[in-house]
Amino acid sequence: MTTTGLILYDLLKGTHVRRTMRFLEESQTWTREALEKLQEEKLGRLVERVREEVPYYRVQGAGYRVQESGIRNPASGIITGIPSFPVIDRQDVMEAGERLLSDRINLKKCKISRTGGTTGPPLRLYRDTETRSWALAAYYRFYEWMGIAPGMPEAELWGTTEIGNLSAEPGNQKLTQNSTLKTQNFIRHPVSGIRDRFNNFRSYNAFSFNESYLSAITRDMQRFRPKLIRGYLSAILLLADHIKRNNIKGIRPLAVSCTAETLFPEYRKLIEEVFQAPLFDQYGCGECNSIAFECSEHNGMHITMEHCILETDENNHFIVTNLDNFSQPFIRYRNGDTGIIDHSPCACGNNSPRIVQLHGRASENVILKDGSSVNGIFFANLLDQDGFINSDGMLRFQVVQDRAGEISFRAEVKPDTGNRGMKDTDIRKLEDCLMPFFNKVEITQHEFLDPGPGGKFRYIISKLPCSPQPGI
Numbered sequence: 114m115t116t117t118g119l120i121l122y123d124l125l126k127g128t129h130v131r132r133t134m135r136f137l138e139e140s141q142t143w144t145r146e147a148l149e150k151l152q153e154e155k156l157g158r159l160v161e162r163v164r165e166e167v168p169y170y171r172v173q174g175a176g177y178r179v180q181e182s183g184i185r186n187p188a189s190g191i192i193t194g195i196p197s198f199p200v201i202d203r204q205d206v207m208e209a210g211e212r213l214l215s216d217r218i219n220l221k222k223c224k225i226s227r228t229g230g231t232t233g234p235p236l237r238l239y240r241d242t243e244t245r246s247w248a249l250a251a252y253y254r255f256y257e258w259m260g261i262a263p264g265m266p267e268a269e270l271w272g273t274t275e276i277g278n279l280s281a282e283p284g285n286q287k288l289t290q291n292s293t294l295k296t297q298n299f300i301r302h303p304v305s306g307i308r309d310r311f312n313n314f315r316s317y318n319a320f321s322f323n324e325s326y327l328s329a330i331t332r333d334m335q336r337f338r339p340k341l342i343r344g345y346l347s348a349i350l351l352l353a354d355h356i357k358r359n360n361i362k363g364i365r366p367l368a369v370s371c372t373a374e375t376l377f378p379e380y381r382k383l384i385e386e387v388f389q390a391p392l393f394d395q396y397g398c399g400e401c402n403s404i405a406f407e408c409s410e411h412n413g414m415h416i417t418m419e420h421c422i423l424e425t426d427e428n429n430h431f432i433v434t435n436l437d438n439f440s441q442p443f444i445r446y447r448n449g450d451t452g453i454i455d456h457s458p459c460a461c462g463n464n465s466p467r468i469v470q471l472h473g474r475a476s477e478n479v480i481l482k483d484g485s486s487v488n489g490i491f492f493a494n495l496l497d498q499d500g501f502i503n504s505d506g507m508l509r510f511q512v513v514q515d516r517a518g519e520i521s522f523r524a525e526v527k528p529d530t531g532n533r534g535m536k537d538t539d540i541r542k543l544e545d546c547l548m549p550f551f552n553k554v555e556i557t558q559h560e561f562l563d564p565g566p567g568g569k570f571r572y573i574i575s576k577l578p579c580s581p582q583p584g585i
Contacts, residue, residue: 115264133250148418155436168212228399244438248402255406259368270344319348327355335363343370347570353387377493401435413467482518489572515576519553
């Protein structure tokens with residue numbers, strides 16, 4: 114976004130993104146102790162307000178206050194100032210409903226959205242101007258870490274709510290002979306079209322990816338020459354594969370940024386090789402945006418301590434506290450993701466902890482025939498060892514399990530393999546790769562694997578009643 118665009122955004126939305134960005138530019142050099150003190154102060158204000166204004170916490174959190182001795186155990190990093198403050202999850206939020214909203218909520222100043230619905234019924238979320246200001250400011254600080262200056266051309270691969278108006282067949286968005294994506298998008302969305310031109314921004318529909326649409330995107334990018342390409346990991350992966358297979362030149366961004374899906378090392382390698390640019394990962398959720406961002410050292414994602422508190426429990430479940438949403442507070446919310454947090458110093462100079470492993474949803478695990486529980490990284494490493502990742506025949510994979518020790522393995526076949534799909538020898542090799550770990554493996558081939566609700570591609574779909582924690 115341009116500087117002028119940010120000024121107009123603050124004026125029109127009532128936010129304070131620019132002011133918060135200036136604060137974050139300074140706070141990123143603070144000591145860990147100074148950042149924790151800020152967290153204590155913000156958490157104290159949040160707890161006091163929700164006790165008075167939020168019906169759910171008037172009952173649940175009536176006796177909870179932040180202790181003067183601090184909010185965390187120095188050894189574990191776990192919040193200790195409010196030790197009995199309840200950990201809540203998705204089911205608690207659904208049952209609480211409007212009781213989790215502040216009595217003083219101003220709906221005109223809230224952006225109302227829903228979670229993607231990939232793991233159950235979507236939640237209705239209310240994000241006020243305060244939390245949006247901090248989340249956006251942290252996001253644009255991330256741009257500085259990537260070396261992207263305001264106003265540089267930017268391309269986004271994202272889903273669109275217009276998908277319901279398109280054909281059910283993936284990628285049915287067609288271009289007329291004498292039109293371009295830029296012209297058609299402007300005609301279809303005149304208001305957003307003006308905004309995008311003003312901000313030097315392009316958005317491409319990740320729900321419409323097929324060969325013809327990918328060809329149109331690459332032609333448009335060759336003219337537009339984005340310095341940043343960002344979006345769903347699966348969409349960026351499809352684009353990178355299309356560019357590589359067709360030997361397309363002239364798309365050389367300064368940085369690539371992915372989100373929403375687990376980034377396997379093998380996929381990072383492909384994307385950086387194709388675009389000849391560093392890949393930056395980021396992490397957030399609908400209940401709390403802008404939780405963590407990758408720095409130029411590429412050794413994890415720095416937690417935005419100025420905006421949230423991120424804990425892990427004994428099973429490495431993430432528990433997040435949004436310090437800035439007073440309209441629909443999420444305090445000690447277990448969001449369903451799992452990962453590892455590293456508290457050691459980073460060479461970049463930022464003193465916040467880093468997410469060094471992100472395992473994704475706790476439900477996205479598969480049970481092997483010996484009872485072990487593994488996640489998508491297990492499959493990525495296994496397939497890479499046998500040469501399937503980024504191979505000529507298979508692009509992405511999806512593992513579906515509805516019985517322990519058995520899986521359905523879906524392979525997305527690259528378009529240039531024709532109707533033959535994977536060779537019989539490759540299928541037998543794939544079976545040999547997987548069968549030592551399972552009693553039964555069913556392999557199917559697909560031209561396109563649907564990302565599902567919300568546009569987030571899921572490498573693991575577990576239909577088991579309850580999935581244990583990953584052992585690998």
